[in-house]
Amino acid sequence: MITINEALNAVKINISPLLKEAIKPLERCGGYQLSKDIASPINMPPFRQSAMDGYALNLHNDLSYTLIGEVKAGDNHQPTLKPGDAVRIFTGAPVPETANTVMMQEKVATNGSKITIENDVPIGHNIRPMGEQVKTGDIALKKGTKLTPAAIGYLTSLGITEAAVYKKPSVALITTGNELIEAGEPLAYGKIYESNSKMLLNALYNLKFYDVTIHKVEDDYIKTKNKLETVINNNDLVIVTGGISVGDYDFVGKALKELQVKEVFYKVKQKPGKPLFFGKKEDTAIFALPGNPAAALSCFYAYVYIALQKMMNYNTIELPRIKAKSMSEFVKRGDRPQFLKAIYNDNQVEILEGQNSSMLQTFALSNALVFVPEDVSIINLNDELEVIVLPV
Numbered sequence: 505m506i507t508i509n510e511a512l513n514a515v516k517i518n519i520s521p522l523l524k525e526a527i528k529p530l531e532r533c534g535g536y537q538l539s540k541d542i543a544s545p546i547n548m549p550p551f552r553q554s555a556m557d558g559y560a561l562n563l564h565n566d567l568s569y570t571l572i573g574e575v576k577a578g579d580n581h582q583p584t585l586k587p588g589d590a591v592r593i594f595t596g597a598p599v600p601e602t603a604n605t606v607m608m609q610e611k612v613a614t615n616g617s618k619i620t621i622e623n624d625v626p627i628g629h630n631i632r633p634m635g636e637q638v639k640t641g642d643i644a645l646k647k648g649t650k651l652t653p654a655a656i657g658y659l660t661s662l663g664i665t666e667a668a669v670y671k672k673p674s675v676a677l678i679t680t681g682n683e684l685i686e687a688g689e690p691l692a693y694g695k696i697y698e699s700n701s702k703m704l705l706n707a708l709y710n711l712k713f714y715d716v717t718i719h720k721v722e723d724d725y726i727k728t729k730n731k732l733e734t735v736i737n738n739n740d741l742v743i744v745t746g747g748i749s750v751g752d753y754d755f756v757g758k759a760l761k762e763l764q765v766k767e768v769f770y771k772v773k774q775k776p777g778k779p780l781f782f783g784k785k786e787d788t789a790i791f792a793l794p795g796n797p798a799a800a801l802s803c804f805y806a807y808v809y810i811a812l813q814k815m816m817n818y819n820t821i822e823l824p825r826i827k828a829k830s831m832s833e834f835v836k837r838g839d840r841p842q843f844l845k846a847i848y849n850d851n852q853v854e855i856l857e858g859q860n861s862s863m864l865q866t867f868a869l870s871n872a873l874v875f876v877p878e879d880v881s882i883i884n885l886n887d888e889l890e891v892i893v894l895p896v
């Protein structure tokens with residue numbers, strides 16, 4: 505059995521960025537990273553642009569100007585201004601070449617074709633220069649940039665419609681167990697509703713991983729082995745739940761061995777999630793999570809999350825860990841470090857009742873996990889605790 509830190513390091517060391525490329529429509533690129541620099545096809549702004557509603561002026565030595573015309577947003581005419589001339593102008597409109605400044609209308613008095621400005625104004629005032637944000641041919645965003653909503657808006661403003669990005673991993677979720685039936689079916693004695701697949705599917709969707717397939721196998725060695733072989737051949741990441749402990753019908757470990765999956769580790773000194781397996785077959789990463797639903801989700805956030813972030817080549821690969829004051833008392837039994845379901849708010853954290861690894865009811869209320877190290881057995885009110893903030 506290895507420690508949590510050894511297991512975390514083993515995941516980090518054994519997962520490399522996927523770096524497979526795809527061209528995608530820009531609006532579908534949220535969360536992806538650019539695999540190439542993108543040069544701007546245009547100047548942005550494409551012309552000298554007014555930043556205010558007001559008057560464009562050709563400055564002279566007087567506060568009074570002669571109004572000779574109007575330019576509104578979208579117009580493509582260019583009145584010619586002599587020194588002392590002004591044109592009415594609006595936010596976003598092209599500033600005529602012969603105007604050298606813009607005065608906002610609140611500082612202008614009008615009287616027919618004469619206008620008077622309140623005070624002197626410098627050259628270039630309220631004018632967004634052509635190419636102020638980016639110039640034609642310059643790098644708009646560098647290779648490796650993660651495409652946020654702002655980045656997608658910015659590239660679209662340059663007229664760009666698609667981008668070369670690093671692909672996200674294809675993920676297979678496999679559930680195992682004769683006892684599992686689909687929600688919606690009648691519940692026979694001895695059966696339970698299968699919930700891990702929908703839970704993990706949504707954890708993946710929440711992190712913007714959409715290339716996910718779900719597979720179900722019974723507790724049957726041949727079926728388990730065949731299913732694992734197919735999904736390992738066709739995916740970047742395989743997540744199995746259940747069948748990884750020591751029972752007579754836990755076939756996952758045996759099947760993975762038979763398929764020559766290289767075991768990186770099996771069993772971590774932690775609660776929940778002791779029988780956690782991580783291995784690799786060529787470039788495919790395989791996690792076998794405990795079947796107990798709360799243990800499976802806890803392991804997903806602690807380990808699979810890191811693997812996903814590394815595959816995407818992101819800079820930040822772990823969930824944020826912060827310090828918070830305990831609002832609860834808790835006694836930890838045994839010597840395994842624990843991840844406890846908790847509610848974090850405003851630098852305070854409440855440890856919830858019902859920490860059993862089979863219980864999702866508590867997890868459903870949680871937005872954080874409190875990490876309790878091996879050498880801590882009693883948590884008192886106001887103790888400073890380490891909190892892992894969940895992406896919920």
Ligand SMILES: Nc1nc2c(c(=O)[nH]1)N[C@H]1C(S)=C(S)[C@@H](COP(=O)(O)OP(=O)(O)OC[C@H]3O[C@@H](n4cnc5c(N)ncnc54)[C@H](O)[C@@H]3O)O[C@H]1N2
Pocket residue numbers: 679680681683684696697698699700701745746747748749750751754776777778779793794795796797799861862
């Ligand atoms: N003799 C021992 N028994 C067990 C040990 C041990 O060390 N020695 N470890 C216990 C711990 S800790 C855990 S965690 C579990 C892990 O067992 P498996 O990963 O093999 O999981 P299963 O036995 O298949 O299932 C456990 C539990 O979870 C339910 N389950 C499974 N899959 C789903 C699903 N998709 N949706 C909802 N619920 C699911 C399953 O019905 C079981 O109740 O082993 C302990 N035993």
Ligand code: MOO
Pocket residue numbers: 774775776777778779794796799861862
């Ligand atoms: O490792 Mo298990 O998850 O404690 O029930």
